[in-house]
Amino acid sequence: MRLPADRGPITAHLFPALAGPPGEPVSLPSPAGPSLHDGDLQLALFACYELHYRGFEEVDERWEWDPGLLRARAELERHLDDALAEAVPRPRPVPPGEVRRALAGLCADGDGPFSRHLRRAATLDQFREFVAHRSIYHLKEADPHSWAIPRLHGRAKAALVEIQADEYGGGRPERMHSELFRATMRGLGLDDAYGAYVDRVPGITLAVSNVMSLFGLHRRRRGALAGHLAALEMTSSLPNRRYAAGLRRLGGDAAAALFYDEHVQADAVHEQVAAHDLCGGLAAAEPALTGDILYGAACALTVDRLWAEHVMDRWERGEPSLEPAGHLVA
Ligand SMILES: [Fe+2]
Ligand SMILES: [Fe+2]
Numbered sequence: 001m002r003l004p005a006d007r008g009p010i011t012a013h014l015f016p017a018l019a020g021p022p023g024e025p026v027s028l029p030s031p032a033g034p035s036l037h038d039g040d041l042q043l044a045l046f047a048c049y050e051l052h053y054r055g056f057e058e059v060d061e062r063w064e065w066d067p068g069l070l071r072a073r074a075e076l077e078r079h080l081d082d083a084l085a086e087a088v089p090r091p092r093p094v095p096p097g098e099v100r101r102a103l104a105g106l107c108a109d110g111d112g113p114f115s116r117h118l119r120r121a122a123t124l125d126q127f128r129e130f131v132a133h134r135s136i137y138h139l140k141e142a143d144p145h146s147w148a149i150p151r152l153h154g155r156a157k158a159a160l161v162e163i164q165a166d167e168y169g170g171g172r173p174e175r176m177h178s179e180l181f182r183a184t185m186r187g188l189g190l191d192d193a194y195g196a197y198v199d200r201v202p203g204i205t206l207a208v209s210n211v212m213s214l215f216g217l218h219r220r221r222r223g224a225l226a227g228h229l230a231a232l233e234m235t236s237s238l239p240n241r242r243y244a245a246g247l248r249r250l251g252g253d254a255a256a257a258l259f260y261d262e263h264v265q266a267d268a269v270h271e272q273v274a275a276h277d278l279c280g281g282l283a284a285a286e287p288a289l290t291g292d293i294l295y296g297a298a299c300a301l302t303v304d305r306l307w308a309e310h311v312m313d314r315w316e317r318g319e320p321s322l323e324p325a326g327h328l329v330a
Helices: 009-019 039-050 061-065 067-087 096-107 112-120 124-138 154-167 177-187 203-217 219-234 237-249 254-285 287-316
Strands: none
Touching: 009 039, 009 067, 039 067, 039 203, 061 067, 067 203, 067 287, 096 219, 096 254, 096 287, 112 124, 112 237, 112 287, 124 177, 124 203, 124 237, 124 287, 154 219, 154 254, 177 254, 203 219, 203 287, 219 254, 219 287, 237 254, 254 287
């Protein structure tokens, strides 16, 4: 993947710095404010985090642990944290033994209107847009939550590894969920290269991934990361059934729909393992993390809802939800 185009003052400072040698001080302009929709802020953070995943062709790998960059990134993260605090109500505290029930309560609302639209009414172009947005995460599916593995122990760790083993195909590369998603992209005539649509997605789509990386890259956020994964798994099965049906309605074949079909089955199991063993196990082992587990779940649900609202709002106005190539969004 190559560095994306800059889309505001922060990335206009950051990307030329990353293209040079590490070790120089990094000073970035302050974000306009905490915002999940600020494309410049979210893209800058996304690029900082990407150094911990696959990196960029033209960026020296030593930037990953450059102290000056980490200091600058911390400031961006503070704005993301503040934006989450504004957008996401703190769930009511519960005793550790009730974490599973509390998670089920948070997840009860689901994403009804969005997945129903894709099931029944979305055009092929809209479905392709949906997949392009989702590619930002699905092409690295499961990676952000894998950061938790060395930070957990006992029942919670075993549960997370059980889930992740499925996400990574159980030893079969062609069954990795990221690979199944690439087949979906190819079936829709989309570019399945890692990061191909980073330049085309708005800030809120990047925020979906950034929240996972924020929780994943800080050990102290392990409770939120576990809750985040549980929320994804617990709200996956039904929407994926609708996505599969919508894709078939639009002429998608079995290979293109396999990613969604697979999640209908797999996530019906994963949601039990995530809620009961991962989050229940973690809350039992570290009761002080119970509130964070629920907050992480609430963050996942809220950011996903804001993303869906953004996309639906564009579609209802008869506009595409992706930015035209080369168009810079703030
Ligand atoms: Fe998956
Ligand atoms: Fe899953």
